[in-house]
Amino acid sequence: MTTLEQPEVLSDAEGVVEERDPETRRRSSPWRSRLVRVASVLAAILAWQLLTAYDVRLWLRFDTLPTVTDVVSAFGTQLQTDLFYLDLGQSLIRILSGFGLATVIGVATGIALGRSELFADVLGPLTELARPIPAIAVVPVAILLFPSDEAGIVFITFVAAFFPIMVSTRHAVRALPTLWEDSVRTLGGGRWDVLARVVLPGILPGVFGGLSVGIGVAWICVISAEMISGRLGVGYRTWQAYTIVDYPGVFVGMITIGILGFLTSGAVELLGRRVTRWLPRGERA
Structure with a gap:
């Protein structure tokens, strides 16, 4: 069963109610998605640098790999x-x-x-x-x-x-x-x-x-x-x-x-x- 997408209701400290319709949320979501994608890449690069710079050797031998730098x-x-x-x-x-x-x-x-x-x-x-x-x-x-x-x-x-x-x-x-x-x-x-x-x-x-x-x-x-x-x-x-x-x-x-x-x-x-x-x-x- 499908349901109609209802507008999102927002309120500020003064009690003013603002409605954000689904189309507005669609326009704002691409930026959030891009930020998440960039953050995931940066996190992977940071993990690579830390694991190789500190010669971490667990099950995998990161000490044999070159660092990001x-x-x-x-x-x-x-x-x-x-x-x-x-x-x-x-x-x-x-x-x-x-x-x-x-x-x-x-x-x-x-x-x-x-x-x-x-x-x-x-x-x-x-x-x-x-x-x-x-x-x-x-x-x-x-x-x-x-x-x-x-x-x-x-x-x-x-x-x-x-x-x-x-x-x-x-x-x-x-x-x-x-x-x-x-x-x-x-x-x-x-x-x-x-x-x-x-x-x-x-x-x-x-x-x-x-x-x-x-x-x-x-x-x-x-x-x-x-x-x-x-x-x-x-x-x-x-x-x-x-x-x-x-x-x-x-x-x-x-x-x-x-x-x-x-x-x-x-x-x-x-x-x-x-x-x-x-x-x-x-x-x-």
């Missing part, structure tokens, strides 16, 4: 080098190339699997057999298949992002109400009209759900591929720091990867909200 110092040093930005650009080129290809091919394949019974019969079993294989397990195949490491890393990134996007698109197509298509056909629309007016707008929420998952998985795999067979990139540089026992450098790489993943995932989420502005929104910020 060590990592910040290493980060500042790397920001002054050209190699850091070269690695950054190389990883971004790889992720955008593989993810871009996966978006186009994954959405097209998902629509075809959801709309065409023949296509689903021919390629459906192959996609379901290949989908459980981790993309990082394709590294030996990519090394043998492609003439350069660069093409192989892009291919691994493509494979990682392709399946979440394809599966989400396929489910979104199959979940579309048939009434929408029947309405367009009743008004004289053809196959392409149904695709443009019903399928593509209707599957957008599902597609962007797959894109959000795909970009995260793609980052995991591109970093792993760079560690295994790369020559440049954030993943390669992080692994190189580990091999020379530069643990602050390892954490610099990890933090850089986290920031890149956060920014690209946020960009996908923002684009999704812009494209699907016609959808009803919840109360979260």
